[in-house]
């Protein structure tokens with residue numbers, strides 16, 4: 566059976582595995598296709614070989630906000646290379662680093678003994694999970710989730726908001742790069758009014774299937790997407806061991822849904 570996991574992260578952002586390793590693991594997991602959706606990065610697409618183990622569609626997960634609330638927008642099937650996208654990513658990766666340095670400095674002010682923050686690696690889109698790893702390494706938290714709960718999530722004393730980038734601008738950016746924009750994991754958004762506003766924006770689709778959420782929740786989003794004439798995506802949000810509750814391939818779309826989103830000449834084989 567054709568199963569395509571349209572949401573996972575490589576080590577170009579906060580995933581554990583390289584794009585090549587992800588493709589191999591996808592094959593082992595019995596998937597037919599995947600899409601790597603790194604946070605504000607398309608670097609995974611710059612160094613692919615030929616004869617990939619499974620099909621690979623193009624993707625990105627943009628960090629946006631709406632009324633000051635973080636919202637993730639998935640961009641699929643864009644042109645590559647894309648100047649508008651790579652310019653955006655370069656700018657945002659810089660701002661991500663500045664934000665992490667601020668959070669890191671707050672943790673130091675809280676008298677925590679952490680190793681120096683190394684954000685030098687080129688082409689990498691750093692995020693809070695990188696700080697979580699330092700906190701775990703130094704024994705301040707038992708795992709990444711615990712580090713988020715204690716120190717890194719919104720509302721914690723060290724927390725600093727990410728750079729401001731509106732959902733409208735995110736959708737427009739994906740469209741200018743010739744891609745399709747999807748609202749990611751809407752079930753994580755608890756404010757109903759906000760969701761109504763988001764769905765009314767010019768998105769192309771909704772991520773209805775996600776990790777291991779209950780199927781009645783998935784069906785709720787499928788009905789909304791179908792009502793609005795929107796495309797349907799789904800994926801595990803696999804990161805490796807830092808998110809054990811999202812195993813690779815735990816959510817997916819079938820062949821028909823895959824080819825409604827991705828074009829033959831933009832999929833790597």
Ligand code: AMP
Pocket residue numbers: 579604628691692693694709710711713714718727804807808
């Ligand atoms: P950032 O983009 O720096 O704001 O970091 C957001 C990323 O951190 C998310 O995409 C997840 O990969 C990860 N994350 C957020 N909350 C948690 C959590 N509670 N436990 C583990 N990882 C999380």
Ligand code: ZN
Pocket residue numbers: 574579580604804
């Ligand atoms: Zn992530």
Ligand code: FE
Pocket residue numbers: 626637749750
């Ligand atoms: Fe996300």
Ligand code: FE
Pocket residue numbers: 572574602626802
């Ligand atoms: Fe994600």
